[in-house]
Each structure stands twice: as C-alpha cells, then as structure tokens.
Amino acid sequence: MNQYKEIIEKIKNADTILIGASNGLSITEGLHLFADNQAFQDVFGDLKTKYGLRNILDGFFYNWKSDEEKWGFTSRLIEHYSGSYMPSQVMQNLRKLVGDKPYFVVTSNGEGHFEQSGFDANKVYEVEGNWIEMQCSRKCHTRTYPVMEAIHKMAEKEQGGIVPTECIPHCPKCGATMELYNAQPPKEEIVQNWNQFLQEYHGKNMVILELGIGWRNQLIKAPLMKLTAQEENATYITINLGEIYITDNIKEKSFGLDGYLDTILNQLAENLCN
Ligand SMILES: [Zn+2]
Missing domain, CATH: 3.40.50.1220 (TPP-binding domain)
Known part of the structure; x- marks a missing residue:
C-alpha cells in the first residue's frame, strides 16, 4: 500500500x-508575511517607498505616528487578502x-x-x-467584534496609506480606538x-x-x-x-x-x- x-x-x-x-x-x-516579493511590491509599493517597509510583518510592527496611517496600512492589507477571499x-x-x-x-x-x-x-x-475581528485597544471589555465592514469602508477611502479619521472604528463602550483581535487574552x-x-x-x-x-x-x-x-x-x-x-x-x-x-x-x- x-x-x-x-x-x-x-x-x-x-x-x-x-x-x-x-x-x-x-x-x-499566496500570503507571505515576511517576503519582499512581487506581491508585496504590487500591493504596498508606495508604502515601501514612503515608510521603508520591507514586508507585511514590518507593517504590523511599524511605529505608526497616527491611527489614520496604521489603519491605512491595515485596511489595505486585510481588504486585499481577506476582503473578497474565495476558498x-x-x-x-x-x-x-x-x-x-x-x-x-x-x-x-x-x-x-x-x-x-x-x-x-x-x-x-x-x-x-x-484580522477579521477587533477588540477595544484599552481592553475595557474582552468582547470581539467583526471588523470586515469597517475594513471595506476604510479601504475604499484609503489614499496614500491614510484613512479618514471618521472611518476609524471605536469601542462602543469606552470610545477608545479599536485594534485587531490579538488573543491577548x-x-x-x-x-x-x-x-x-x-x-x-x-x-x-x-x-x-x-x-x-x-x-x-x-x-x-x-x-x-x-x-x-x-x-x-x-x-x-x-x-x-x-x-x-x-x-x-x-x-x-x-x-x-x-x-x-x-x-x-x-x-x-x-x-x-x-
Ligand atoms: Zn473600550
């Protein structure tokens, strides 16, 4: 056999x-988090030049100066790889x-x-x-929320890596900015x-x-x-x-x-x- x-x-x-x-x-x-490959160039070429990002992981750990930039990168990433994903x-x-x-x-x-x-x-x-769920960045409560709707809206409005302030999702309880669900806890x-x-x-x-x-x-x-x-x-x-x-x-x-x-x-x- x-x-x-x-x-x-x-x-x-x-x-x-x-x-x-x-x-x-x-x-x-087709999702390579730590490769500076053609796919990274195609999706993030402008942000590579602007911020010196070398791969997707770099973007995750980049010291973003504003939430608008952080969500600019994040929404483009998620929209591309999960926004219209087919099995x-x-x-x-x-x-x-x-x-x-x-x-x-x-x-x-x-x-x-x-x-x-x-x-x-x-x-x-x-x-x-x-990255399909989000949570309160202040951890005022532990519930997670679906993030894709917010991602679609941000990705649609994103320009040059920046999303409009009013599109950034906030915690329904304390008003803090939301972050992606990171399993902590x-x-x-x-x-x-x-x-x-x-x-x-x-x-x-x-x-x-x-x-x-x-x-x-x-x-x-x-x-x-x-x-x-x-x-x-x-x-x-x-x-x-x-x-x-x-x-x-x-x-x-x-x-x-x-x-x-x-x-x-x-x-x-x-x-x-x-
Ligand atoms: Zn909160």
Whole structure:
C-alpha cells in the first residue's frame, strides 16, 4: 500500500481530525508575511517607498505616528487578502479530507481563511488572534467584534496609506480606538471548546494533520507531537516543504510528507474516492 493510501485509510477511520497550521499554509495561498516579493511590491509599493517597509510583518510592527496611517496600512492589507477571499484549492481539499467528521483547527495564521472557507469559527483556535475581528485597544471589555465592514469602508477611502479619521472604528463602550483581535487574552469560549475537544476525543482515533509548520515551532508543532505521544490511537501527519521533523517517540504512528502543500493535498483528496 502506498503512503497516500495508508494516510487516507487513517483519515477514513478517524473519529476526529485535528488540523494544525502555520505560515506554510498562508504562503501556499499566496500570503507571505515576511517576503519582499512581487506581491508585496504590487500591493504596498508606495508604502515601501514612503515608510521603508520591507514586508507585511514590518507593517504590523511599524511605529505608526497616527491611527489614520496604521489603519491605512491595515485596511489595505486585510481588504486585499481577506476582503473578497474565495476558498483556495488547498482549503477546498482540506474541507474534502475532513468531510463530515468532527474536527478542530489550531493555527497561528490570522487571516481568517479557515472561517472564510466554511470551517466553524467555534472550532478554530487562532492562537495569535486574527484580522477579521477587533477588540477595544484599552481592553475595557474582552468582547470581539467583526471588523470586515469597517475594513471595506476604510479601504475604499484609503489614499496614500491614510484613512479618514471618521472611518476609524471605536469601542462602543469606552470610545477608545479599536485594534485587531490579538488573543491577548484569548477568547474564553475557544479555550473551553479546545479543552472539551481534547477530553471528548481522548483515547479515540485522532488524526493530527499538520500543515506548513517549521520544524522548530514550539507554539503548535511541539504540542501536537506531544499530544500524539500521549494519545495511544493518534496518527500524526506532517506536511511541509523541505523540513520534515518527527520526534523518535512517535515515528511509528507518523507520516512525513515533504513537498508543496497544494500538490500533496490535491493528491490526498484524489485518493479519497479510490
Ligand atoms: Zn473600550
């Protein structure tokens, strides 16, 4: 039996699928946070010149002098990558692989593409927050609010990296400027859902599908490998380009697929009905 068939068998027999994802998945979808590539030039060429930004991450951590500039960059970014997002082939294949099985997603990606691809937001734990929700920057309360409507309006009015003052979203309770949801603190409901998931599927056939996470990643990869070791009936599948790392103690119940995520997920999805 080839490796793909073996993996498909594991997925078919799984009681649940736990997806872990990091920036390799975003890159596959065309969103590269730390590349000074053509896409960055195309979207942010003028701001590169104006502020010396080298990549998207730079923009996130830039010491913006005003909220108008901060939201100028932010709204252009989010509008471009999430404003009219249609599920990519990768996401469609992931949906296919999960099928109607129970699932959970743990990701450090914040672009909201899981939710925008039909994954239930209550089952997507975004450990570093996301950019499709906002919260009070003064943290006067912890509720999060959808941000896309404000993004559309700001992006429409944005010129030269600056949005009009009156378009900037404010906290409905204290009036402070809003900021993107940064999981500080994480949402209580999602942490609860995650713990409940771990309890509910303890001892069951759990397939852990890890997508595009660097080998040294401590935030998601290390905990997922630890979980695999603890869970007797877990199977660990890691897909990454050029960096396959599986600890010795879980080698027997693991698969490492080295290559492009989109190609590999395509092949897995094709093998589903064989
Ligand atoms: Zn507030």
